[in-house]
Amino acid sequence: MVRINSNYLKLPGSYLFSEIARRVAAHTAENPGKPIIKLGIGDVTLPLPKASVEAIHRAADEMGSADTFRGYGPEQGYEFLRELISEHDFKARGTDIEPCEIFVSDGSKSDTGNIGDIFSNENTVAVCDPVYPVYVDTNAMAGRAGDYDPETGKWSDIIYMKGSEENGFVPEPPRGGAAPDMIYLCYPNNPTGTAITKPQLAEWVDYALEHGSVILYDAAYEAYITEEGIPHSIYEIEGAKKCAIEFRSFSKNAGFTGTRCAYTVVPDELKIGDVPVNRLWNRRQTTKFNGVPYIVQRAAAAVYSPEGREQTKALVSYYLNNARIILDGLKSAGFKVWGGVNSPYVWLKTPDGMTSWQFFDYMLDRLGIVGTPGSGFGPSGEGYFRLTGFGSAANTERAVERIIQGKI
Numbered sequence: 155m156v157r158i159n160s161n162y163l164k165l166p167g168s169y170l171f172s173e174i175a176r177r178v179a180a181h182t183a184e185n186p187g188k189p190i191i192k193l194g195i196g197d198v199t200l201p202l203p204k205a206s207v208e209a210i211h212r213a214a215d216e217m218g219s220a221d222t223f224r225g226y227g228p229e230q231g232y233e234f235l236r237e238l239i240s241e242h243d244f245k246a247r248g249t250d251i252e253p254c255e256i257f258v259s260d261g262s263k264s265d266t267g268n269i270g271d272i273f274s275n276e277n278t279v280a281v282c283d284p285v286y287p288v289y290v291d292t293n294a295m296a297g298r299a300g301d302y303d304p305e306t307g308k309w310s311d312i313i314y315m316k317g318s319e320e321n322g323f324v325p326e327p328p329r330g331g332a333a334p335d336m337i338y339l340c341y342p343n344n345p346t347g348t349a350i351t352k353p354q355l356a357e358w359v360d361y362a363l364e365h366g367s368v369i370l371y372d373a374a375y376e377a378y379i380t381e382e383g384i385p386h387s388i389y390e391i392e393g394a395k396k397c398a399i400e401f402r403s404f405s406k407n408a409g410f411t412g413t414r415c416a417y418t419v420v421p422d423e424l425k426i427g428d429v430p431v432n433r434l435w436n437r438r439q440t441t442k443f444n445g446v447p448y449i450v451q452r453a454a455a456a457v458y459s460p461e462g463r464e465q466t467k468a469l470v471s472y473y474l475n476n477a478r479i480i481l482d483g484l485k486s487a488g489f490k491v492w493g494g495v496n497s498p499y500v501w502l503k504t505p506d507g508m509t510s511w512q513f514f515d516y517m518l519d520r521l522g523i524v525g526t527p528g529s530g531f532g533p534s535g536e537g538y539f540r541l542t543g544f545g546s547a548a549n550t551e552r553a554v555e556r557i558i559q560g561k562i
């Protein structure tokens with residue numbers, strides 16, 4: 155009889171967003187007409203940049219004409235897009251990443267989830283805690299995580315690197331004991347909004363090189379970096395091409411969450427033993443993936459046009475401004491806060507020792523604001539809460555007034 159992948163049965167239910175929806179629905183039923191402001195969302199709200207919309211129209215016309223129609227494209231992405239990425243995102247910043255090291259995809263969620271295909275299930279895995287849950291769940295599906303303990307909220311075989319107030323939610327490499335083989339890092343970070351400095355990231359790269367680990371570096375929020383000294387790419391660090399894979403996305407800089415386009419960099423220099431990892435990822439993608447639609451890749455390419463760059467800059471500034479309003483408001487209301495400067499996310503410590511869910515209920519019942527409980531991102535998120543700059547400016551200001559006044 156056919157057997158299923160029983161690792162799936164070990165996964166706890168995806169409790170976080172369904173529980174938020176349940177509590178919001180119950181609140182709305184009990185308080186009809188009471189206005190709720192949603193500052194918990196991780197999705198963008200502004201429309202696509204005009205340059206991308208125009209590119210979509212042009213590309214759609216090409217697809218509708220026999221002499222310009224295109225069928226399957228290259229699985230790795232069209233050369234026109236890979237060249238623009240190489241030029242603008244890397245060479246213009248002094249990092250030499252060639253188009254052949256770039257794989258265009260339909261999202262960083264897929265890529266960070268699928269990358270495990272090319273690594274042995276014997277590998278040990280380390281994640282920062284709190285964490286973007288995809289890294290943990292996809293390793294659990296592959297059988298690398300061991301068993302889930304609902305008491306601790308941890309998987310037995312995952313190495314959790316604790317983010318805390320002491321380390322500013324930027325954990326250091328684990329010392330003592332065997333070094334993890336696969337290390338997931340995400341900066342600027344979701345959910346804490348913190349950024350990593352060059353010296354901090356250099357420590358990670360040195361560690362990976364010393365121990366033969368691979369760093370899986372998720373830079374989905376790279377466009378939100380505003381401060382000097384914060385690396386935009388892990389390849390700004392000496393030696394990183396020998397130990398790191400980087401994930402980037404058009405979702406949060408250009409509003410592509412529903413349009414779907416991202417890319418992953420697998421440098422030629424990255425070898426495990428004498429096996430080039432680029433060749434493995436290429437094999438994986440050409441076997442299991444048939445490329446991003448031409449129309450979508452044209453939309454992504456338009457992001458790099460002069461108008462596209464202005465328009466995406468404006469989108470990011472809008473969300474960053476919201477994040478700054480939240481950050482300043484929370485500070486003036488006496489909260490302890492992180493993030494919001496190089497990130498659309500603001501992370502706060504719940505007051506008076508409240509749990510994340512108790513604070514969720516307080517925010518909803520008392521202030522009519524929906525945020526995200528930090529405990530949903532891992533055990534070390536307990537006692538913290540995430541707000542985001544992805545709402546409208548007007549709603550963000552209204553929410554911050556409520557927070558400062560302690561009432562609606």
Ligand code: PLP
Pocket residue numbers: 196260261262263264286340344372374402403404405410411415416
């Ligand atoms: N990585 C992180 C850290 C994210 O927060 C998200 C989305 O919220 C993604 C990846 C997903 O990106 P994409 O829309 O490209 O799949």
